[in-house]
Amino acid sequence: AQKVTQTQTSISVVEKTTVTMDCVYETRDSSYFLFWYKQTASGEIVFLIRQDSYKKENATVGHYSLNFQKPKSSIGLIITATQIEDSAVYFCAMREGGTGGYKVVFGSGTRLLVSP
């Protein structure tokens, strides 16, 4: 069964610095899709970035980028030039390929606090 693990419960950084959040996953499928979302204080869940397992290049969107290490089953999220409004809970998620993709598994989340 697929599994997603985020070991960092919370991280505190000073604004304008770079932060990395870890995520490791387990799957028997050769094709899978990895996502990062953030949940704001209001409960809203916002999609940030995705990585498809067959792509070698790390995805980048704005000040979010991924460190995809397939041999280690790892997909880290890197936020550069952090801002106060980046404070939120960040979730890593995985979908397997084919009909297995209807089950989307989330990690336990990492709370990020960005201070002035």
Add this chain to the structure above:
Amino acid sequence: AQTIHQWPVAEIKAVGSPLSLGCTIKGKSSPNLYWYWQATGGTLQQLFYSITVGQVESVVQLNLSASRPKDDQFILSTEKLLLSHSGFYLCAWSQTSNERLFFGHGTKLSVL
């Protein structure tokens, strides 16, 4: 543009009472639909998904049921609430089985 609307925004219910939560997606034909539950400070636990009208698949058993009576509507319900049902319920949709999820704003449920 597609929109997703969840109702109600919040509910306070008594143990043993019935519950019905709803979700409507506008602007997207035949979406894949999902229900998630989140305990306070917890992860997102998938409850159900639906690929088409009238068909719902259960992912975990939490004494809840779901139905999809229309292409754009997803309902979560139970006849008897438990204290453990308290939490945040989120509806989501996706275009395919490998795309991102679009989430609604959620329903906060307190069971007393």
